Structures are given as structure tokens and as C-alpha cells.
Amino acid sequence: MENIEKWWSETHTNPDGSKTKWQPKMKKIWFTEYGFPSMNGCTNEPNVFVDKGSIESKYPRYSNGEVSFLSQKIAIEGTLKKWQSSEMVEKMFLWAWDARPFPYFPNLCDVWADCHNWQTGHWIQGKLSQLNISDVLSDLLQKTGLKSDQFDTSNVKGLLSGYVINDQQPVRSIIKMLQSCYFFDVVEQDSKLKFVQKGRGVTTGIPIGEMVFSNNSKLANISQLDLNNKVNVVYFNRNFGYPIDVKYAELPKQGAAITVEIPLIMEEGEAQNIAEILLYSSWQERNIYNFKLPIKYAWLVPSDVITILDGEKKHTVRIIKTKFESMSIQVIGVGYDHSTYKLSFPSTRSLMLKEYPSSHISKTIVEMID
Structure with a gap:
């Protein structure tokens, strides 16, 4: 029907x-x-x-x-x-x-x-009770005194099972940590803080002929920083009584390994997904773009994604900084791929617990209050 x-x-x-x-x-x-x-x-x-x-x-x-x-x-x-x-x-x-x-x-x-x-089925226990990350961000911002019309978190998608805070932290540091695993940018636009999810939104195509490069520089420069070939993600495993666990992503290349400690309670697949995104995005972002655009592109802001049309080649760039100079706009960006930032994860779950509910039933105590 x-x-x-x-x-x-x-x-x-x-x-x-x-x-x-x-x-x-x-x-x-x-x-x-x-x-x-x-x-x-x-x-x-x-x-x-x-x-x-x-x-x-x-x-x-x-x-x-x-x-x-x-x-x-x-x-x-x-x-x-x-x-x-x-x-x-x-x-x-x-x-x-x-x-x-x-x-x-x-x-x-x-x-x-x-x-x-269970993981892909219609069951809702252990799933529906998780919090929308956009609601968590909104609550944090309101606790700082911001009003709801001063920010927009609706674009950020994801679920939060739990967050371990064992000391006093400024809201800024909490949001920065959440950025590292929910992959969003924070920009100020139209007198409002806007939270922009990576991997979403519209890409703007710009012909390379409209760009001006300083000192005849190349379209993209490769960062000289050492790149990592392995990322370890330390987290609290949701399925085994919340122990500290580790998932990692690795590339068959030479490089260093880094460890990222995330005080979140997660499924194994979520932690694995975060490790892969952190690793692959770091390699994409080694390409740094620096150029000027005509003033007609003044509407571009950090977090916007553009595609540079260079003949048959296309370069997808996420803008990280803009600056107005006379009748042009200076743009700095990094390499980017929408498909990297997927927040779902493979349907694999390694579960073989031997922890049964206690068979001991405690006494029921009844107190009558007059």
C-alpha cells in the first residue's frame, strides 16, 4: 500500500x-x-x-x-x-x-x-539507546553559554555509545577529540559556528586556467613530514565489559606507526574504521595546494571541497584556509577523497564471551513507609 x-x-x-x-x-x-x-x-x-x-x-x-x-x-x-x-x-x-x-x-x-x-538485524537493544553525535555537540556548546541560533551541528552524523571523562577538560578539547573520530570541520560563517561532516556535501569544479600560482610553483606540493604506515586506535571495547582494546590499520609501505588514544566506547568495527580513515586520509592530505582565485570565488570557506579541472586530470581538494588579497582570494588546501570518510563499518563481530549472568538471586527487601 x-x-x-x-x-x-x-x-x-x-x-x-x-x-x-x-x-x-x-x-x-x-x-x-x-x-x-x-x-x-x-x-x-x-x-x-x-x-x-x-x-x-x-x-x-x-x-x-x-x-x-x-x-x-x-x-x-x-x-x-x-x-x-x-x-x-x-x-x-x-x-x-x-x-x-x-x-x-x-x-x-x-x-x-x-x-x-544481531549486528545487521532489526533488533534495537544496544543500538537505539546510542546518542546522535550532533545532539552531544549541541549540548556541549550550550553548556558554554552559546545559544542554539549561534551554531549548527545538524550536518554531523554518527552515534556515540559512551565517552569516558576522568578529569576536567575544556569543551574545546572534547570537541577536538570528537573531530578526530567523527571527522568533521568547524568553521565560522555568517556569525555562526558550523559543523561540517567530511565525506558529504557538494563539490565545486574550477578550471585550472582561473588559478594563479605564486613563483611558478607546482599545482601540488608533497609534504616533507614523515608519513605513517600504521595507525593504532586505543579505545574501550563495548562488547567485552569495556576493557581497553586496540585496532589498527596498516599500509605495506615504510614509515612510522602512531597510536591514537580515543576515550570512547565503541564496537570493534567502529574502531577499525576510524583507524583506516585516519591512515588513508593522512596520505591523501600529504598533497598540499596553494593558489589564488578570482574574487568571484569569495564565497568559498574552509571545509569546502573543490575539484580542479586540469584537462583530463581532476584534483579534489578540501580547503583548510582562505585569505582575501586585493581582488583575489588566497586558498590553501589538501588532497581529499569523499569515499574515505564512511562512518559505517563491515558486518564482522568477534564474540565468544563466557561471562554468564549471575545465577544468584538476592533477597528482596521490603520497607513499609507510613
Whole structure:
């Protein structure tokens, strides 16, 4: 059924042409089941699921198969926003709640054979309770005294399971840390702080003939800083009682290794994804661009992405600094690739816990208060 409102507001006709007893708006509608798998493209086919043991196993149409709790959360919030206050819908039942307690399900794989399906399935325990990073940023900014009309965090996407703060920290340092793993820029524009997600937005094409290079310099210079061939990400593992864990990304090149300590509670796949993005983006950003543009490009600001059209070659650049000089604009940027900044992660999860819930049931103490 594609048009619920039309169906609810009109009379119904049987195939033989006779009218049914249904009268327009005769009674309220119940959604007996609505839900979405927690993977990329979940809204394309909300009813499908991935289960290697089932012949009905299927990814949503056009999905890349990657886990995305965020996509599931946005889909559920969007459904509620659309129908919760509707005059025609009375009740909505979300699929799927599970009687098995999180995190024992899905962590106890030797007890429940379907544990590996949780990560991409319709289950919401352990997923829906995570916070939108845009809301976290908004809360931090308001705590500094900024009003909601002085900033815009709506462009930043991602979920936060937990953040460990064990000492006093300025909000600036907290936001800077979040930048390193949620990959966004902060720019001041139109008297407002704007948070811009990397990997999103529109790219502007600029012919190389409109650019002026100082001292006949090259289009791009390679940074002379030592590049890393390995990035270790230290984090709190969400699935094993929050121990400190490490995930890493490595390139088959010579170079140094760096370790990044992130005081966040994460899934293993999330930490792996962050390590890969940090490593690959550092290699892309070794290309540094420095040039001038005509004043007609004065609207460009740091965090904007441009594509330099050089004949058949194209150079994608993220602007990191601009400066007005007479009737031109000085631009400094770094190499960039939209596809690097994906915030979903592969559907792999290594779980084999032996930590069972305590079988001891404590005494119930009842106190009567008069």
C-alpha cells in the first residue's frame, strides 16, 4: 500500500464493483509491525534481513552491506515523526524488541545461535539507546553559554555509545577529540559556528586556467613530514565489559606507526574504521595546494571541497584556509577523497564471551513507609 492516507480517507470497492462496508476514517490504523535492519540502505527494503542460515537472507536493495546503526535510528525517528501525531494512526509497534537481555544477547554466541545476526538485524537493544553525535555537540556548546541560533551541528552524523571523562577538560578539547573520530570541520560563517561532516556535501569544479600560482610553483606540493604506515586506535571495547582494546590499520609501505588514544566506547568495527580513515586520509592530505582565485570565488570557506579541472586530470581538494588579497582570494588546501570518510563499518563481530549472568538471586527487601 503506497498511499495510506488516501486508502483511509475514501470508500473501498471490491473487484466485482460492489462497495465494502468501510466508511472513510471509520477507525484508526494500527501499525502492528514497523522496523528496519541496522545496515546501509535499510529504508530501501525495511522488511529484508541477513541470515546465512536462511534461504530468505537478503540485503536491502542498493545496500553496500555495511553495518549502520545510525541508518536504523534515523529511519525509526523519521517514521515516528511522520506518523506519531497523525490523526489516522492510533498505535505503532516497533520491531524488534527481544526478551533476551543486552549485552548477553548477542554476546553469548555459545548460547544463542543467531548472535551474529544481531549486528545487521532489526533488533534495537544496544543500538537505539546510542546518542546522535550532533545532539552531544549541541549540548556541549550550550553548556558554554552559546545559544542554539549561534551554531549548527545538524550536518554531523554518527552515534556515540559512551565517552569516558576522568578529569576536567575544556569543551574545546572534547570537541577536538570528537573531530578526530567523527571527522568533521568547524568553521565560522555568517556569525555562526558550523559543523561540517567530511565525506558529504557538494563539490565545486574550477578550471585550472582561473588559478594563479605564486613563483611558478607546482599545482601540488608533497609534504616533507614523515608519513605513517600504521595507525593504532586505543579505545574501550563495548562488547567485552569495556576493557581497553586496540585496532589498527596498516599500509605495506615504510614509515612510522602512531597510536591514537580515543576515550570512547565503541564496537570493534567502529574502531577499525576510524583507524583506516585516519591512515588513508593522512596520505591523501600529504598533497598540499596553494593558489589564488578570482574574487568571484569569495564565497568559498574552509571545509569546502573543490575539484580542479586540469584537462583530463581532476584534483579534489578540501580547503583548510582562505585569505582575501586585493581582488583575489588566497586558498590553501589538501588532497581529499569523499569515499574515505564512511562512518559505517563491515558486518564482522568477534564474540565468544563466557561471562554468564549471575545465577544468584538476592533477597528482596521490603520497607513499609507510613
